[in-house]
Amino acid sequence: MKTQTTYYKTPIGIAEIVGDKNGIRSVSVLDDDAIAESILNQKTPECLKECINQLEEYFKGKRTTFNLQLNPKGTDFQKKVWRALLEIPFGKTRTYLQQSKTLGDVKAIRAVASANGKNPIWIIIPCHRVIGSDGSLTGYAGGIWRKKWLLAHENPVKQQSLF
Structure with missing residues (x-):
């Protein structure tokens, strides 16, 4: 079947x-808003309508x-890593x-990080939820500022009452 695209x-x-x-193959973020606005x-x-509905609710x-x-299209190992992200x-x-x-091989940290970075389904397969051991917001294909935004969106700081 022919793949479809929407924005x-x-x-x-x-x-x-x-x-x-057969399902969602990819969700990616475009950096060129000028081009994207026209489409x-x-x-x-x-x-693809249900994907948009669910992203909107998110x-x-x-x-x-x-x-x-x-x-998603990827190797068996990548798919295993992406399932773990879910x-x-x-x-x-x-x-x-x-x-x-979690994946059973502490030595595979670099391979896991690499597969994480190749995740083709932005937000829905939540690779933005993986951080460095020191708490740093290490690499993110969509840009670190987006990773920070997504984490804050999912875990907003609650304003405490003074009284």
Whole structure:
């Protein structure tokens, strides 16, 4: 089946969504808003509408988990790493070392980090929830500022009452 593409404006950039009846293949963020703005008014293919609905709910703070059929392209190892990312709860983070342990090989930390960086499904497979062992917001394909924004969105600081 032919893949379909649509675009969705998020608070942190234009998302490009690619998929077909077999599931979502990729969700990526575009940095060139000028180009993306011209394609935002296209009709959304039926097979991608639910993805946009769920992303919209996520950005409005009304969704903490996604319920979409995913069909990312990658090696068996990459898919294993991406499945492990889906286990990180909303509002929580894990380190690359913790992810390596979860996958059963503490020495695979670099391979896990590399697979994490090749995650084709932005936000929905939450690679933004993986941080360095020292708490640093290490590499993120969408840019560190977006990773910081997403983590803050998922775990907002609550203002404490003074009285």
